[in-house]
Each structure stands twice: as structure tokens, then as C-alpha cells.
Amino acid sequence: MMKGVKHLKGVLIIILLLVSAFIYAMFQGGFVSWFLFYLVIPLSVYSILLFFYSISNIEVERTIETRKVYSGGRFSATIQVKRKNRFPLMYTSFEEKVSSSLQQTTTKQIKFWGMKKEFKWTYEIEHILRGEHELEGVIIRVSDLFGWVSKEAFIPNKKKILVFPNLTEMVYIPIETRYDQGATVSRIQTMKDTSMATGVRTYQPGDRVSWIHWKSFARTQTLKTKEFEDRQSQELFVLMDRNPSPMFEDMVDLTASIMQAIVRNHSQSSFLSIGETRLYIPTVQNEEQLHRVLYHLTKVQADLKKPIEQVILNDSSIALTTSLIYITSNLSYEWIDSIQKTASNLRQCTCFIVKQKDIKLTVDEIKLHQYAASRRINIHIITKERFAKAFLEVNRT
Known part of the structure; x- marks a missing residue:
């Protein structure tokens, strides 16, 4: 209604202006006054036609x-x-x-x-x-x-x-790798180590040509395939902190980059995100499952209202994990104690603490990191500029 009154007011002003110019020309006379009147006519006519012109059907x-x-x-x-x-x-x-x-x-x-x-x-x-x-x-x-x-x-x-999220291409290296003859055998097979042949077996359709044992074929005229040792790596469990933090966007970017690096290198992981909503994906191994994680990280917000150590203490999905990656910007003594109580089988724990560039650690943070190291938790301070080398730095320690 107000818009209609405003538009009508504009038309009334134009009509008033046109009438005023005509009266002025009639009483004043002369070339200038009539020139002004004829100049106002096309402008006024156009404005009136525009008033009646509909633009809603565009x-x-x-x-x-x-x-x-x-x-x-x-x-x-x-x-x-x-x-x-x-x-x-x-x-x-x-x-x-x-x-x-x-x-x-x-x-x-x-x-x-x-x-x-x-x-x-x-x-x-x-x-x-x-x-x-x-x-x-x-x-x-x-x-x-x-x-x-x-x-x-x-x-x-x-x-x-x-x-x-902004994805960074990472050089992915498994955080912990063991062999069948080692002391610990993980549950998830990630690849075969083709540098270590342990025997030969009968050729089966689908075997790679490079795996054929040609010396055996020359002797027996029967195709044999090399058998390799299965290299096993522990299934990773990726956990992201959704407590409010000024570094939350960088944490989301790092989480998305890590998940992409794991899938693109034919490895497997689990993913857990807890806030107002909870998302747990027990297996992230292919592009479809990765897209589900990325879709969640696209919309996720820093909406966890409780300390994360209280939330994970009763979360059954973490209980059986053996290798954990935790992404946060604020580590606490309570979280360290909580994760060790919850994940009793935990053998490898890596914490990526996202910080701004050139930020120095306080004395209390140094003591906290020393406490974490005494509990066999690997701490890595990382900035956005070093996301691409995250796994390289972990494996150097």
C-alpha cells in the first residue's frame, strides 16, 4: 500500500509539473518558456507510460x-x-x-x-x-x-x-604400518607390498601380468602368480572438535583434506562428528562415502555446547578404535584422560592442533603437550600453510 501511494505521488508530481510548465508558458510567453514546456512533455509522457508498464512478466x-x-x-x-x-x-x-x-x-x-x-x-x-x-x-x-x-x-x-571446504592436496603416509609377521596384526588390509614375494600360486583371471612368475612358467609351462605379503595398517578413526573456536574454519578444511587423502590413497577410516547433530560413518573407503563426509563438513557448524571430553566418554563408536586422529584447536587434560578411558584398545593417537601462523605456545600449553607425550599421544601444531605436509611431519617423529 505504501509503495502504491509512493508511485501515485510521483505521477501526481509529474502532472503538476506539466500543468505548471503550461501555465508558465501561457502567461510568460516567449521562446524559452514554451521550449521548457515542450521539453517537459516527452519526459512526463514517458514517466506516465512507465507507471502503467508491467515488469512482473519478465x-x-x-x-x-x-x-x-x-x-x-x-x-x-x-x-x-x-x-x-x-x-x-x-x-x-x-x-x-x-x-x-x-x-x-x-x-x-x-x-x-x-x-x-x-x-x-x-x-x-x-x-x-x-x-x-x-x-x-x-x-x-x-x-x-x-x-x-x-x-x-x-x-x-x-x-x-x-x-x-577448501581442500588441500596431501602427501598421505599411513601413520602406523605393520606386517603379518610383526607383533601386531591390524584388522584392515590396505594394500599388498609387491616388493616382498613370499611364494607362488596358480594363476587366476584378474591377476596382474606383472605378478606372473615367468621363471616358473618357463619350467612348467603353467602360469603361476607371485604371492605377496599383505601389508596391514590400522583403521584410522577421525574425530573433529566442534566446540566454538576462531580456528574452526581451518579445522574443517584440515578434516576434509585428511579424509580426501585417506580415500584417494585407497585406505580406510571411520569418521565421527558430534555437535547439535551427530554423524558417525563407520567406513569411509570410496568416493560416495567421502562425498557424504564432505557434504556434512560443508554445512557443519561449531555448535557443540558441552566439552567434547564429556561427550565422547559415553560414545560407543570410539571404544574399539586402535588408531585415532583428533583435530582440534584447544587440547585439554580432561580430553586426554577421557580418550584413554573410552578407547581402551588405543595404540596410536595423533592430535592435530590448528593454530594461527607465528603464534607461540604458552608455558601452560607446553606443559600440557608434555603431559600428552607422557601418555603416548602425539601432538602436532599445524598451521594452514603446512596442511599439505601434515602426514609427513607426523611420520618424522
Whole structure:
């Protein structure tokens, strides 16, 4: 109602201006006064016609230019606007209406549309935030030359976009590897060590040509395949701290990069994330399971309201783990004691503590890390710049 009154007010001002110019020309006379009157006529007529012109039937199509968007990256989309007539539009403003998570970005553009039926507009969002965002539609605003009459229409065109965590390519090295003849045999087989042949067996379809024992074939004319020792590595259990922290976004990026590195190197892990919602995936081994983890990390928030040591104390999924990777920015004595009580079979525990660059440890933090080392927990301070070498640094210690 207020918008209608405002638009009607603009038309009344135009009519008043036109009448005033006519009266002035009639009483004043002369070339200048009549020139002003004739100058006001086309501007006034256009403004009145614009008042009655409908822009709600304009069609809007959106094309996403960026196939996959990552946190901190660039998002690009092209808006194509179509109409059925060639009514001249002067100052036209386009705005992509977005969800509240993207309100800090600018997606506006002002153009002189003219008499064209179609118009394309490409916009970009730099340094887009991680999460699930929604593009709701396009707001189109048009006005006459002096802003006497303006119109606005919202063309709905909903589209959800996912901004994944920023993934870092890692050099993955299993944290702990043992052989069958060793003291401990893990439950999960990750690969065969082709440098250690332990015998030969009858060839089976699907065996690699490089595994064929050619010397045996030369003697017996029967295809034999080398048998290799199964190298076993303990199944990793990845746990992420979701307590509020200024380093939470970097923690999400590190967690996603670790999970991708494990899967891409044909290894296996379990994943646990606890906050307002709990996600436990007992086996992350293929791309489909990895995508499920990444989808969760895309939307996850630092919403754990209790200390994590209280939550994991009663979590049965951790009880049987033997090799744990814990990603946090704030380690505590309580967590160290809690994880050792919960995971009684734990043999390998690695904590990645995410910190800002050039931040020095306090005396209390040094003592805490010494306490963790006395409990056979490996502590690694890591910054975003060193994510790619995370596993290399673990295996150096």
C-alpha cells in the first residue's frame, strides 16, 4: 500500500509539473518558456507510460558458471533476462536476492537497458563462505530519467549452492604400518607390498601380468602368480572438535583434506562428528562415502555446547578404535584422560592442533603437550600453510 501511494505521488508530481510548465508558458510567453514546456512533455509522457508498464512478466534464467565452489574461492553466475516487448527502459538495476549467509556480498548492477528484449548480466562473489547458500531470485528496479517514477519486481528463481571446504592436496603416509609377521596384526588390509614375494600360486583371471612368475612358467609351462605379503595398517578413526573456536574454519578444511587423502590413497577410516547433530560413518573407503563426509563438513557448524571430553566418554563408536586422529584447536587434560578411558584398545593417537601462523605456545600449553607425550599421544601444531605436509611431519617423529 505504501509503495502504491509512493508511485501515485510521483505521477501526481509529474502532472503538476506539466500543468505548471503550461501555465508558465501561457502567461510568460516567449521562446524559452514554451521550449521548457515542450521539453517537459516527452519526459512526463514517458514517466506516465512507465507507471502503467508491467515488469512482473519478465523471465529470468540463471546459469551457474562455477561448477564446484570451495571455501574462500570465487563464485560466478550469469543472469539472462527476457521480455516480450521493446518498451524503452532507462535506468535498470539488477540485484540477486540471496540468503542471509551471503548478505555481506554485493550482487547488484545498474545498466541502461534501452529497447533490447534480452539482457545478460554476469556477477561474481569473491571469497565466498563455506556452507549451503540459496539464491532466491532477481530483483529488478527501473526508473525514469529523474527518478519521478520507479518500479520494482521480484522474479523468483531459487537455486541452492554448496560451498565445500577448501581442500588441500596431501602427501598421505599411513601413520602406523605393520606386517603379518610383526607383533601386531591390524584388522584392515590396505594394500599388498609387491616388493616382498613370499611364494607362488596358480594363476587366476584378474591377476596382474606383472605378478606372473615367468621363471616358473618357463619350467612348467603353467602360469603361476607371485604371492605377496599383505601389508596391514590400522583403521584410522577421525574425530573433529566442534566446540566454538576462531580456528574452526581451518579445522574443517584440515578434516576434509585428511579424509580426501585417506580415500584417494585407497585406505580406510571411520569418521565421527558430534555437535547439535551427530554423524558417525563407520567406513569411509570410496568416493560416495567421502562425498557424504564432505557434504556434512560443508554445512557443519561449531555448535557443540558441552566439552567434547564429556561427550565422547559415553560414545560407543570410539571404544574399539586402535588408531585415532583428533583435530582440534584447544587440547585439554580432561580430553586426554577421557580418550584413554573410552578407547581402551588405543595404540596410536595423533592430535592435530590448528593454530594461527607465528603464534607461540604458552608455558601452560607446553606443559600440557608434555603431559600428552607422557601418555603416548602425539601432538602436532599445524598451521594452514603446512596442511599439505601434515602426514609427513607426523611420520618424522
